[in-house]
Amino acid sequence: MATQVDSDIILYDLACIKNVCFSTAVWRIRLMLNYKKIPYRTAFLEFPDIEPTLKKLNHLIGSPTTRGVDPGTTPSGQKNTYYSVPVIQHFPSNTLLMDSSRIAHFLETTYPDPAVALVSPLGVQIENHSRLVIGSVFRTSVMPREIHVLSPRSQEYFRRTREARLGDGQRLEGLLADGKEDRSWEAAREGMQVIGELLRTNAVAGPFVLGAKPSCTDFFVAGSLEAARVVDEGVFDRVCGFPGFRGVYNGCAPWMERKD
Numbered sequence: 001m002a003t004q005v006d007s008d009i010i011l012y013d014l015a016c017i018k019n020v021c022f023s024t025a026v027w028r029i030r031l032m033l034n035y036k037k038i039p040y041r042t043a044f045l046e047f048p049d050i051e052p053t054l055k056k057l058n059h060l061i062g063s064p065t066t067r068g069v070d071p072g073t074t075p076s077g078q079k080n081t082y083y084s085v086p087v088i089q090h091f092p093s094n095t096l097l098m099d100s101s102r103i104a105h106f107l108e109t110t111y112p113d114p115a116v117a118l119v120s121p122l123g124v125q126i127e128n129h130s131r132l133v134i135g136s137v138f139r140t141s142v143m144p145r146e147i148h149v150l151s152p153r154s155q156e157y158f159r160r161t162r163e164a165r166l167g168d169g170q171r172l173e174g175l176l177a178d179g180k181e182d183r184s185w186e187a188a189r190e191g192m193q194v195i196g197e198l199l200r201t202n203a204v205a206g207p208f209v210l211g212a213k214p215s216c217t218d219f220f221v222a223g224s225l226e227a228a229r230v231v232d233e234g235v236f237d238r239v240c241g242f243p244g245f246r247g248v249y250n251g252c253a254p255w256m257e258r259k260d
Helices: 024-036 047-061 100-110 121-141 143-149 152-166 172-176 180-199 216-231 233-240 245-256
Strands: 009-014 040-045 087-090 095-098
Touching: 009 024, 009 047, 024 100, 024 216, 024 245, 040 047, 047 087, 047 095, 047 152, 087 100, 095 100, 121 143, 121 172, 121 180, 121 216, 121 233, 143 152, 143 172, 143 216, 152 172, 172 180, 180 245, 216 233, 216 245, 233 245
Parallel strands: 009 040
Antiparallel strands: 009 087, 087 095
């Protein structure tokens, strides 16, 4: 693993007991770093340590108006209610950035070669569909299993916060009970097929969404699949059972060899 001395960037990631990346949002940035061969090292954070760590970093780095984007603000300048990863600390510019979209824009501007398309009409369509369809399935299939790859400290935090979002005294395990998971997949079937068709739009030109070269949308899709795979191989296989998904995943595989 690279050290701070020979790394341009620290990538702040979620910790798990497998000591690899399992966050969909972080994988999107990790793939971009690996593809561009940008020197970086990873700092894994337990769930309850994210906010205090990033608050401390933001205080040390200084004014966000001159040093970068405060992890505690939105692009409009309003205060966020929570801190999250990915976050990068870029040493050459003394910049701290939160939010995968802003980080991707910064990386593309700062390290333009090889180029990565950040957005495209097809990519926006795929990502919007995926957030609705795959996001719903992952909420049922991945979220209740995610707790099993966390340390005891993070398990307590994860259960408390996620079950609060579920409301009505629901437990994470309840998402997998009474056939709920299978019904979720059945409801998503048509949407998954639509996404798969969109992923194969330019299949003649290459394995990626736009053809021969990867884009941020490919990293979004492949990263989501790899994150699911770390949590549960069966969920990964189930998604890849739909045409289109495995092709993008395999195309991005060389940049997923480094997972920490």
